[in-house]
Amino acid sequence: MGKEDIPRSEVEETEKFISPSNANNNSVLPNPDGSDDNQSPKNNNNLLNESSSSPVYNHNHVRRKSSTHSILESAHVQLQIFVADAKEELKELKQFKKNGKEKTIRTGWKRYIGIILAIMSSMVFALGVLIVKSLPQYHPYSVSFWRFQGVLLPTLPMVFYYRFVKKEPIFDSICPATAPGHLKTIILLFFRGVTGASAVTLQFYSLQFISMADSSVIAFSTPVFVSLASHVFLGEKSGFVPVISGVITLLGVGVITRPPLFTGESEFDRETLIGAGLALGCMVLATATFLLLRYLRQLHFSLITVIFGFWGSFQSLALSASISKFQPPEGVEHWMMAIGLASVTFIGQTCITLAFKFEQAGTVSLCRTCDVLFAYLWQFVFLGVVPDAYSLVGGVIVILGVLVIAFRKFLSELPPDHRYRQRFWILLK
Template sequence: MAERLELRNLVIESDTPSTSSPVTPITSPKTQVNILGILLAALSSLFFSLSSLIVKWLSDVDPLELATIRFIGVLLPTIPILIYKNQNPFPKGQRLMLLLRSFAGATSLSLTFYAFRHMPLADASVIVFSVPVVVAIFARIFLKEPCGLFHYFALFLTMLGVLMITRPPILFGQTTKHNNFLGPLAALLSTFFAAIVYILLRALKNLHFSVIMTSFATYSILQTSGMAWATGGMCWPKCGTERLLVVALGVFSFSGQMLLTIAAQLEEAGLVAIARTVDVVFAFMWQIIFFNEMPNIFSIVGAVLVTSSVVLIGLRKWMMSMPTTSVVRKKFGFLLL
């Protein structure tokens, strides 16, 4: 118990080294935890991208039904962890925040599906993946997290990369058949609710991840299954292959959600949101491997930009852990702004 309390105190400490405290070695627990938050966020992107790959394969299954299956896959493995850790699924004083996190997450996913159905995929994608910008603003306002020159530069690289990858027709001069304003509105609202999720996860960092995931999955199952039933989209997967993919969807969803929840508890909300955009790069990898669709030069440049922003974040965290007298830290001090 003492070790757990010590680790928690290390997590919630500020990134900025104190001038009055002893120099912290690079291999200290604090350094490992900070770097771990970025790595877990990026790894969660891998699992979420695999989930998206399965959803693309299962084109005959209603998206809302797949969302329900995804949340079931998150809930079932989480319940034993909750019981083993002897956690209260409805802790006093934080029930409302858990409910808001669950509502925001389920609503964001539903609005994303609606946007993809009622507007060009490229336009919807660029709006949905602009969530780091909204998160940075919300984190600054509600969590008082720093947002200096480096953060703005990383956000710029990320958004420029996403724009190059998705190439929205509104910016690249392509015509579109969709003029319904409800699609873009749904995409914007999806981004808004997704940003709220990151902020709430950061605010709930003292809770065990199994508590957050249990409440989130339970509520989301009720919401998405109710919507699928109301629209007549509920059906049983047809063959053995589809059923195996459905099981894999649940496993990947649980893994990604668990890693994302822990990452948001360990790291600043804005940096976690930026690291999560790596799933754009993974998506193009699966496109080449499984669908034999080669990306053009715009997609390649965009993937490099998005990956570069995450690498720069990791480098900054590494340099922040160095002593103030470090030659490397002095040489690249502009990254610490």
């Protein structure tokens, strides 16, 4: 061959032979003369000794060796990239621990199961509001009692299961009542029941004066004010973004009340103002409920739920009896609607609980904005109510304020170096 270049076919054959797995295990390259690839080191040494007598072959062998060395360097770089990518993939696919339990990263549609459950909870909760809106002849106290059966009755066997089957100490935080800190916990549980049950009743009251979409929009503004109240009462970190979101949300509520400034009327519409005030009261009580739940987050969820269901049932029944307004469902259709109300309450509560198990709180909060969308959809499909401009504009403004807070929560749960967190850093201020 003399001083001619190495044939390209030999170089390509050598490149095909080199792979990341061979680059690290000292594999022997194919010999230039086409001899056996699996020669022992001894045979290779003999070949070099024999070839030393031939200057031409020696020269070509050095050139081939130099080319092989260059190919090996290139393969080594490719191997480093391959190993880095493999480590990254393994890091994403391996199991990790969360809250002391093994959790596996899901693939395909299973990655979105938490989001699906959150949207399902929004859909069925809006159906519950639709059922209440469809029963105006019943007092809100009576309808509230039906709803709380969907909380109380399914929870009783759950408490029995966790306490007597799984032997979990769910009552140790309140029994005995004389133990240090137990009385405070009992009082907080009592107020959680009062605020939660009263919030439900006020929303049902508001449905007698305003549309279900307007009521849902105002009641759904709770996350904005929870963020502000947590800073005031719990000392949690806040910023100017929650304050701005709160102002935006209140502006949207103001538009829903249809002020005379917009409508050209001489005064507010009385029924609209009463309905908006009741829905706003629902929002305030729901905010207080969320604050109390943060105080009680160490308690077993079944204990909190069963006490809420029991107190809600007792409160609505007592208030109904006090004004002689308790009404059982009349006829098969109304009985089915009452059972449906309790059922969708249980299904919605179960879906939202599981959604928090599979997904982060910020993501779930973003999905819960669908509550309002389903409220508009159901009232149009089943009641034939088309929202006017004030309802739509006010709803969009409120949803905007809630979305900002929900997306802020989503960003706060991301790693500090995540690209979304760096891109939308202003929302974390």
